Amino acid sequence: MWGDEDEVVAAAVHYAWRRLKEEPDPKTGARPAADLAAAAATAVSPQGIGGAAALTLFDRVLSPATRAQNGPMNLAYIPAAPTRAALAFEAVTGAANIFAGTWESGAGAIHAENEALAWLTRLLGWPGTAAGCFVSGGTIGNLSALVAARAAAATTGPRPADGWKVVCADSAHSSIKSAARAMDVEVVTAPVDARGHLTGAAVNEVLDSTPGVFAVVATAGTTNAGLIDDLDDIADACERHGVWLHVDGAYGGAGLAAASVRHRYNGIERADSFIVDPHKWLFAPYDCCALLYRDPAPARAAHSQSAHYLDAIDRAVHNPADLALHLSRRARGLPFWFSLAVHGTDRYTQAVEQTLTTSRQVADAIRASDHLRLVTEPELSVVLFERPGWTAQDYAKWSARAAETGAMLCVPTQWNGATVLRMAFVNPDTRADDVIDVLRTLS
Numbered sequence: 520m521w522g523d524e525d526e527v528v529a530a531a532v533h534y535a536w537r538r539l540k541e542e543p544d545p546k547t548g549a550r551p552a553a554d555l556a557a558a559a560a561t562a563v564s565p566q567g568i569g570g571a572a573a574l575t576l577f578d579r580v581l582s583p584a585t586r587a588q589n590g591p592m593n594l595a596y597i598p599a600a601p602t603r604a605a606l607a608f609e610a611v612t613g614a615a616n617i618f619a620g621t622w623e624s625g626a627g628a629i630h631a632e633n634e635a636l637a638w639l640t641r642l643l644g645w646p647g648t649a650a651g652c653f654v655s656g657g658t659i660g661n662l663s664a665l666v667a668a669r670a671a672a673a674t675t676g677p678r679p680a681d682g683w684k685v686v687c688a689d690s691a692h693s694s695i696k697s698a699a700r701a702m703d704v705e706v707v708t709a710p711v712d713a714r715g716h717l718t719g720a721a722v723n724e725v726l727d728s729t730p731g732v733f734a735v736v737a738t739a740g741t742t743n744a745g746l747i748d749d750l751d752d753i754a755d756a757c758e759r760h761g762v763w764l765h766v767d768g769a770y771g772g773a774g775l776a777a778a779s780v781r782h783r784y785n786g787i788e789r790a791d792s793f794i795v796d797p798h799k800w801l802f803a804p805y806d807c808c809a810l811l812y813r814d815p816a817p818a819r820a821a822h823s824q825s826a827h828y829l830d831a832i833d834r835a836v837h838n839p840a841d842l843a844l845h846l847s848r849r850a851r852g853l854p855f856w857f858s859l860a861v862h863g864t865d866r867y868t869q870a871v872e873q874t875l876t877t878s879r880q881v882a883d884a885i886r887a888s889d890h891l892r893l894v895t896e897p898e899l900s901v902v903l904f905e906r907p908g909w910t911a912q913d914y915a916k917w918s919a920r921a922a923e924t925g926a927m928l929c930v931p932t933q934w935n936g937a938t939v940l941r942m943a944f945v946n947p948d949t950r951a952d953d954v955i956d957v958l959r960t961l962s
């Protein structure tokens with residue numbers, strides 16, 4: 520049907536190989552849609568444009584209109600720093616074309632994914648009976664966990680008269696609100712303390728006065744500031760009230776691998792569900808979120824799809840499709856597994872520690888400088904700081920200039936109502952001295 524595709528396959532594989540060897544260009548980025556449409560023209564037409572032209576179009580026009588995620592000076596949002604082994608295996612995973620929704624079709628891949636999940640399970644201090652799967656990102660991971668939590672609560676009694684509720688802090692990720700909207704449940708916000716942590720006392724107070732709560736969401740590494748809620752005290756409150764505890768570690772869950780911060784996660788062994796995005800701080804490419812349940816039974820009950828065309832599926836084995844909001848899925852945990860297998864978990868620990876060390880060195884330099892000020896004490900690898908006297912426009916101008924020259928990608932955020940700057944370190948190749956040099960340009 521497709522004629523001889525050998526030439527285009529070779530060209531695409533060769534191109535991937537070249538990209539894997541190249542340093543990313545920090546100056547690439549979005550263009551206005553009309554500008555891009557004019558430059559790219561139309562590739563999808565009745566006749567197509569052929570492999571060589573399509574590949575050239577991607578290389579010259581489309582790819583340069585995307586931001587490189589893995590430069591060592593990309594400190595904006597939460598960047599990514601996949602190992603090259605993981606990136607290469609992303610291509611291998613694609614070539615293998617595995618349906619990894621069910622054991623029957625994807626057993627070998629699912630076995631490997633489960634091995635990677637088992638490492639995370641051990642870091643959590645959970646029993647070996649815990650189980651989970653990889654989903655596209657923290658947003659779907661959080662939604663899937665909350666759907667399981669509500670289903671578990673629904674087995675204990677009727678729907679509360681004024682609906683189900685989920686408790687979290689204001690510092691929780693926006694995806695919790697989005698999940699609540701999709702589930703038509705109410706979000707009850709508990710206040711954080713002066714350190715910016717959700718505490719057990721605050722959760723207790725809300726649970727005492729609010730009927731119909733099916734889950735509490737604590738964050739292990741808030742996206743904006745990298746803070747870890749008081750997990751052990753929150754677990755106490757949840758246990759007392761018989762409420763499901765979900766821990767969102769999309770960014771910060773990686774810190775479980777680092778002895779220097781592991782104590783901050785105490786209590787996480789008592790959570791009912793947990794997510795971490797290996798595409799954030801565990802050196803895997805997009806899109807990859809590990810979703811884990813301490814006891815997978817309620818998740819299975821909540822998520823298994825049934826239909827006559829699925830009757831042949833063996834439900835006695837581990838089917839990732841039964842544990843989240845998905846059915847068809849690629850084995851997106853394989854690049855993470857491969858990288859872990861190549862480098863070993865000790866190297867992973869060292870790499871996470873390296874980024875923490877870099878964050879501390881940069882934070883120390885800010886503390887010691889006379890023109891900059893830390894606005895919170897960093898707990899993980901997010902550093903929030905300000906240049907006293909600067910306005911939001913000053914920050915925006917500086918940030919745009921640093922991005923334009925490729926010196927550093929560092930964008931402003933808000934902290935306690937004020938505009939500040941934020942750096943997120945997830946790349947073990949980022950050098951503190953290079954960052955400190957660029958920060959001098961804020962004077």
Ligand SMILES: *Cc1c(COP(=O)(O)O)cnc(C)c1O
Nearest residue numbers: 656657658692694742767769770
């Ligand atoms: C990034 C993030 C999410 C969302 O994850 P996606 O993979 O972008 O969907 C959820 N929670 C926290 C704490 C995050 O940092």
